[in-house]
Amino acid sequence: MKKIIALLLVGVSALLAGCSESTTPVEGEQYTQLPANLSVYRLPQVTEVFSLNCGHCKQMESQLPKLEKLIDQSVGKVHVTFNESAQIGAMIYYSAEMQLGKKPDHQMMLDLFSAVQMADGATMAEKKAAIDNAFQSRGLVSPYDITEEQQQQLFQAMQLADDITTKGEINGVPTFIVNGKYEIITSGHQDIESIANTINYLIKK
Template sequence: MLKKLLLMTFSAALLVLAGCSDNNQPEFGKHYHDLPSDLSDVIADPVVEVFSLTCGHCMNLEPQLPAIKQGFGGEIGKVHVTFNDASRSAAMFFYAGVTQLGETPNAEFMAGLFNLYHGSFNSSEEKIAALNKTFTDAGIISPYELTEAQIADVLEASKVAEIVTSRGKIQAVPTFIVKGKYLVDLSSHQSSEDIANTIKYLLEK
């Protein structure tokens, strides 16, 4: 009788453990979705953050990116959306930096760009001065001083952003695209750890 009771107890415990394991697995339709179009032909990075400098939520996500990267053990690229006039304009500044740096901008540079849209300035001249300082502090030239060849590079980079925005039907940011196929729904995640868990799951999927 005692042996039978112990077996029942262990079986119940195993069911509880199995239930916890299932709860940790990201759910399709809740934590992530399929993109309407495969973007792996235009997105080289396995994981990219889709964002806009005009978005306050995107700015607030920036400090969490190191923890998210550490959580899934990889790097995060960036694509600036272009779904309205304001985001298209902001994308030009972002890609003016990316094309000169040749890599994803660091946190300091991104903070300077976000500040242009969410900081307080007394005049347009003051804002332009802040923009120029952000670029010169990074060792690159101001967007207002780009050569024709550099402007062409910026326009080419923004075309990729247009493709991602339109083919991916991106309507809200921030979000993450994984393997060019999956879109992470951040509203269904409670922490950086949760986001990293979903990204890691999708990378292994």
């Protein structure tokens, strides 16, 4: 009888421990501290680091409106320049941001992702036409037609993005920078709600 009571007590203790499990994010599991303070770049408080060539980034884009509601603010954007394909994506993204004077809206981002990530069978001409349309349908100049002056602005924006990602030692996308000091470990989260929970925690940290 004593053994049964002891087992019951252990079981109840385990249940209570499970119920009181903390939802506080853990450094090294849900987030990490950046090697350099990126706040000198005057980034928005929450900034997504992404690439138009990244399939996971396209999936994240579809979740961003929900995330922005959960953290009660707009999310900034920095496009990586890791390699040649990322640099081409950055040129397309910053051509839009430069002309708009702000990040493109959610629908334009989805259009850009779709154009850059067209099916393998798509020709270069078809991809270019889709990119042209994403810009021209909004009264913007295609990245293929920008002036030399605009090209200089574009390269400055790309250099800034490269400085941010290099100094932050950001090696994977999509991810988020919070307060210029912390990087979200997206693989340490199950869903957009848990990512929002970590971001809200770090905003106040």
